[in-house]
Amino acid sequence: MSFRGKLFFRLLMTLSLFLIIRYTYIVSGDPPLQQDLPGRRSFSSRDDVIFPVKTPSKTTKRLFHTAVTATDSVYSTWQCRIMYYWYNRFRDEPGSEMGGYTRILHSGRPDGLMDEIPTFVANPLPSGVDQGYVVLNRPWAFVQWLQEAHIEEDYILMAEPDHIIVKPIPNLARGSMAAAFPFSYIEPKKYEPVLRKFFPKKNGPISRINPIGNSPVIVSKNALMKIAPTWMNVSLAMKNDPQTDKTFGWVLEMYAYAVSSALHGVSNILHRDFMIQPPWDTESKKTYIIHYTYGCDFDMKGNVMHGKIGEWRFDKRSYGNKPPPRNLTLPPQGVPESVVTLVTMVNEATANIPNWES
Numbered sequence: 001m002s003f004r005g006k007l008f009f010r011l012l013m014t015l016s017l018f019l020i021i022r023y024t025y026i027v028s029g030d031p032p033l034q035q036d037l038p039g040r041r042s043f044s045s046r047d048d049v050i051f052p053v054k055t056p057s058k059t060t061k062r063l064f065h066t067a068v069t070a071t072d073s074v075y076s077t078w079q080c081r082i083m084y085y086w087y088n089r090f091r092d093e094p095g096s097e098m099g100g101y102t103r104i105l106h107s108g109r110p111d112g113l114m115d116e117i118p119t120f121v122a123n124p125l126p127s128g129v130d131q132g133y134v135v136l137n138r139p140w141a142f143v144q145w146l147q148e149a150h151i152e153e154d155y156i157l158m159a160e161p162d163h164i165i166v167k168p169i170p171n172l173a174r175g176s177m178a179a180a181f182p183f184s185y186i187e188p189k190k191y192e193p194v195l196r197k198f199f200p201k202k203n204g205p206i207s208r209i210n211p212i213g214n215s216p217v218i219v220s221k222n223a224l225m226k227i228a229p230t231w232m233n234v235s236l237a238m239k240n241d242p243q244t245d246k247t248f249g250w251v252l253e254m255y256a257y258a259v260s261s262a263l264h265g266v267s268n269i270l271h272r273d274f275m276i277q278p279p280w281d282t283e284s285k286k287t288y289i290i291h292y293t294y295g296c297d298f299d300m301k302g303n304v305m306h307g308k309i310g311e312w313r314f315d316k317r318s319y320g321n322k323p324p325p326r327n328l329t330l331p332p333q334g335v336p337e338s339v340v341t342l343v344t345m346v347n348e349a350t351a352n353i354p355n356w357e358s
Contacts, residue, residue, distance in 0.1 A: 062171040063099030064155035064218055067145065068163075069138045070103050072111040078323035079161035079316065081356075084117045085349040086165045096168030099153040106141035120145050131239060135253045138214070139232035146225050156224055158215045162316055163275070164290040164345050171218060172271055178219035178261070180212040180268040181275045186254055187211065194247050198234050198259050209262045213254030216275055216289055223266050231260040279304055282336035290342050292316055302334020314343055323357060326350045 066087060070076045080103055091098045105111065106122045113119065122141035130136040142158075155171055172179035188195055188209040199209060214231070235256035238244040248255050261268065275289040279296045295317065297310025305311075312332055318324075328347055331339050350356045 061097050062155060062173075063097050063153045064157045064171050064173075065099050065151050065153040065221075066101045066157045066159055067142070068101075068103050068159050068161055069141050070105055070161050071134070072105060072107040072109070074322060075316075075320045076161050077111070077113060078319065080113065080117060081323075081353050082346060082349040083159070083161055083163055083165070085353055086345065090165050090168045093168040095170055097171040098157075098169055100151070102145065102149065104141045104145050106137040120149050129236070133239060133250075133252070136235055136239060138253060139228060139235050139256070142224070142228045143232050146221075146228055151221055153221065155218055155220055157218045158224075159289070160215050160291070162292050163216065164292065164342065165288065166284055166290055166341070166345070167288060169288045172269065172274065173218045173220065174269060176220075176223075176266070178217055178223065178266055178268045179271055179274070180210065180217045182211045182270040182272060183213060183251075183254065184211075185251065186213065186258060188255075188258065191247060191255075194244050195255070195259060197241065197244065198237065198256075199262060203263060208267075209258050210268045210270065212258050212261070212268055212270070213251070214257035217257075217268070219261075219266065223264065226264050227257075227260050227266060230263055231257050234260050234263075276338055278338040278342055279336055282338050284338045284341045290338065290345070292342055296331075296335075296339045296342070298331060298335050298339075300332045302332050314339070314346075324350065326356060 068080065068083060070080050084101065084103070087098065087101055090096055091101075101118055103113070103117045103119045104122055105119050106124050108121065108123045110119075110121055122137075122144040124130075124137050125140055155173055157169070188206050188211065192206045195206060195209060199206070219227070235253050238248065238252050238256050245252060273286045273288070275291050276284055276287045277291045277294055279294065279298075281287075284290060292314075293316075295313060295315030297305040297308060297313045297315070299305055299311045312329070312335075314328065314331075324346065326347070327350075328343055330343055330347075
């Protein structure tokens with residue numbers, strides 16, 4: 001695409017954003033639903049298609065491109081560097097179908113990692129549109145990247161900065177079905193009255209909306225090119241509907257992706273072992289990704305301290321203004337293996353990434 005073409009595309013998309021914001025959905029008079037704090041539960045729905053993760057046996061690789069959305073903040077930057085380090089460690093290992101890698105930087109300008117990590121610079125949403133909910137920039141950034149970048153692979157893994165790859169990842173998608181991790185707190189059936197504003201009954205049963213977010217998901221490039229604009233529109237519409245915004249809170253954008261995938265008829269094979277989230281998940285042997293979104297707090301006897309500052313702790317939020325130091329203290333004896341593996345892998349990455357604390 002020429003420079004003029006790119007400029008016209010971005011101007012056109014920016015205009016469309018303002019038109020979307022002005023669009024008013026016809027909403028029902030149902031009272032707002034209470035949003036429980038995200039917790040853990042077992043899956044019992046017969047509509048959920050859940051498979052254990054298995055390495056496929058085939059002779060022809062179906063490569064996927066790993067895409068990670070990020071900002072230029074210190075907090076995002078150090079996570080991206082660790083994520084990219086482990087991607088490189090496993091990309092060419094046996095069993096891997098990992099292809100290229102792109103950090104989609106939606107700060108609108110280049111930063112200090114341009115020479116270290118392959119990066120596409122996307123424009124952020126116009127000022128004020130995200131209403132302080134920064135992840136609304138994610139679908140908009142994907143729309144720009146898919147439109148403007150040359151992506152050789154036929155599949156895309158959408159990942160996040162706070163993901164650590166723990167072993168080579170095969171392409172878990174099958175045919176027209178994408179592959180995704182099922183989140184226990186994404187509950188389409190529970191919130192059907194709200195979701196019907198965006199997924200009308202004519203589109204089918206609410207069970208067509210899978211309990212997923214946009215990450216981790218492996219999806220075909222062609223499917224994502226159709227889903228992404230809808231994901232952007234639905235995210236903005238949900239944020240601008242007070243009932244939906246109050247109901248879904250910080251997981252709103254995840255629901256928006258799940259709805260958009262269903263609107264385009266893209267079903268997802270749900271892989272419970274795709275990802276773990278310490279300290280809730282205690283073992284990493286079967287998984288491909290560690291997602292360190294939760295704080296890990298323990299006493300010195302190895303007992304978990306939920307909701308309290310631990311005598312030993314690892315929490316990414318402790319490093320909002322500077323990266324974690326090299327050689328973090330390992331957890332005390334008795335702490336789950338997943339937490340030990342997480343900190344060990346952080347330490348290996350920081351020990352080998354040049355100019356880590358600069």
